[in-house]
Amino acid sequence: MGYFRAIVLDTQTLALGVFSISYYNRKMLFQLLSFLFIFAFIHQTSAEDDPRIKVCDSSTNNTLDSAFSSNLGIALKTLQNNTAQTGFSFTTISASNSSQPVTALALCRATITQSECQECMDSAVLSIRRVCPDQTTAQIWHTYCMIRYSSRKFIDNADSSLAFSLFDQREVPNPTTFDQTVNSLTVNLAVLAGKSGKRFAVAKMKVISSDIYLYGYVECTRDVNGESCTKCLLSLRSYMMTCCSGRWAIWVGAPTCSVQVNLDPVHKDWETAVDISTLLAPEMPPESETESETGGSHRKLIYLKIGAVAGVGGAVMTIIVVVLIAVLTRKGRSMRFVGDDANALTNNQGIDMRSFLFNLDVLIAATDNFSTKNMLGRGGFGTVYK
Numbered sequence: 001m002g003y004f005r006a007i008v009l010d011t012q013t014l015a016l017g018v019f020s021i022s023y024y025n026r027k028m029l030f031q032l033l034s035f036l037f038i039f040a041f042i043h044q045t046s047a048e049d050d051p052r053i054k055v056c057d058s059s060t061n062n063t064l065d066s067a068f069s070s071n072l073g074i075a076l077k078t079l080q081n082n083t084a085q086t087g088f089s090f091t092t093i094s095a096s097n098s099s100q101p102v103t104a105l106a107l108c109r110a111t112i113t114q115s116e117c118q119e120c121m122d123s124a125v126l127s128i129r130r131v132c133p134d135q136t137t138a139q140i141w142h143t144y145c146m147i148r149y150s151s152r153k154f155i156d157n158a159d160s161s162l163a164f165s166l167f168d169q170r171e172v173p174n175p176t177t178f179d180q181t182v183n184s185l186t187v188n189l190a191v192l193a194g195k196s197g198k199r200f201a202v203a204k205m206k207v208i209s210s211d212i213y214l215y216g217y218v219e220c221t222r223d224v225n226g227e228s229c230t231k232c233l234l235s236l237r238s239y240m241m242t243c244c245s246g247r248w249a250i251w252v253g254a255p256t257c258s259v260q261v262n263l264d265p266v267h268k269d270w271e272t273a274v275d276i277s278t279l280l281a282p283e284m285p286p287e288s289e290t291e292s293e294t295g296g297s298h299r300k301l302i303y304l305k306i307g308a309v310a311g312v313g314g315a316v317m318t319i320i321v322v323v324l325i326a327v328l329t330r331k332g333r334s335m336r337f338v339g340d341d342a343n344a345l346t347n348n349q350g351i352d353m354r355s356f357l358f359n360l361d362v363l364i365a366a367t368d369n370f371s372t373k374n375m376l377g378r379g380g381f382g383t384v385y386k
Contacts, residue, residue: 049123051140053164053253056132060151068100068136068151072129075104075149080125083108083145084118087198088222090155104149107221110200111269112144120145139163139255148221148255158220158228159255160235168249172263175246177208182250182261186237188276189218189259194230198222204265204273212263215270220257232257 062068075093082089087108094101106124108117124140124147132138139148141164148154172178185205192201199220204213220229236252236259244250249262265271 049127051124051127051131051142053141053166054128054131055139055163056135057137058135060136061134062100062136063134066100068102071095071100071102072104072149075102076125076128076147079104079106079147080121083121084114087112087117090221090223092153092155100151101153102149102151103153103155104147105155105221105223106145106147107219108145109217109267109269110198110219111202111267116144121147141253141258146258154255155223158224158232158257160232160257161254162236162239163253163255165239165243165252166250167244167247168262170248171246172207172248174207174210177210178214179241179245181205181207181214183237183241185214185216185261185276186218186240186259187234189216190230190233190237193218193220193233194226196226199224199226199229202269202273203276204270205275206277207263213265213275215262215265215267215273217260217267217269218257224256229257233259 062072071093074095075091078091078093079089082091083106087110088106090103090105092101092103106121108120112120120142124142124145127142128138128140128147128149131140136151137149140146185203188205189201189203192203193199199222200218202215202217204215206212207214218233220232224232232254236254236257240250240252240259240261243252249260249264251260252258262270265273
């Protein structure tokens with residue numbers, strides 16, 4: 001809309017001098033202004049059909065009359081016809097020439113309607129050929145859908161390499177507590193998405209020591225398994241903490257997964273998102289054991305607690321974690337869930353909420369292999385990591 005508003009302002013400025021011009025010249029001027037308005041409208045309309053992000057691999061090209069181009073056309077048409085029913089589809093086409101196959105995949109935001117998915121797919125199928133006209137590997141993201149294709153087969157193979165990062169230039173009032181909330185929210189969403197049949201999760205969480213909510217949405221392509229999905233999302237979350245600290249809104253993506261967080265509920269699914277500040281509320285140990293250096297003893301956020309002993313090898317660490325979990329479970333200190341909210345999240349996303357915590361691979365990834373930079377403090381059970 002910025003371009004359109006600029007045109008309006010310019011025309012208003014020009015109109016101030018209209019009455020000092022002859023009638024004939026005024027008529028010509030108004031015709032010119034009318035043309036500018038129409039041009040601006042057309043420009044804005046076409047811009048809405050452009051992808052938000054495009055990744056066109058210029059190292060591999062094809063020609064419009066090649067067998068690959070023909071196969072690509074068939075593959076994209078297949079995605080256009082099949083994706084909206086479930087929000088996800090993929091295909092491999094080699095009809096014209098088996099030596100130039102096309103593997104293609106499409107994904108819509110899991111919470112949108114079938115008609116919204118179809119509308120996005122109709123636009124994306126056209127735009128990917130326009131913005132990446134002769135590449136044999138390309139991927140684009142619209143607001144509500146994504147298309148990826150390649151001459152190489154990639155189905156079932158997770159790719160967490162960074163494809164793009166976007167962030168709002170506005171800075172948050174308290175970057176430290178905000179970043180802690182981003183970390184907690186995205187780690188939980190990553191694990192939840194891995195447990196979801198549709199490989200997505202959406203939730204909100206209160207920013208520490210405030211009444212402001214942070215909204216999050218994560219998704220993976222549904223061809224990968226849950227573990228690969230979680231690892232992909234945690235990889236992006238680690239990048240977010242370095243590239244986009246203290247930013248109002250962030251969107252980062254890889255070929256297989258993407259993460260979005262925002263202080264504004266700009267999507268409909270964020271307006272109705274489950275609040276996991278209270279949903280995932282662990283029963284806290286005595287006060288002396290839960291105080292962290294950030295004063296988080298009363299916050300209902302997820303902190304990963306690992307009993308750590310300096311110089312102990314990885315095998316011993318695993319045993320300590322297993323024993324700790326067994327003790328906490330026997331004493332009734334396992335994770336508690338608030339009834340209705342837990343049921344709502346389980347029903348909506350197909351998740352067994354009781355099983356997603358304390359996976360060692362996830363803990364290692366979430367704490368950057370128990371890095372000291374992620375350490376919040378020490379309690380009765382050991383080191384506390386964010």
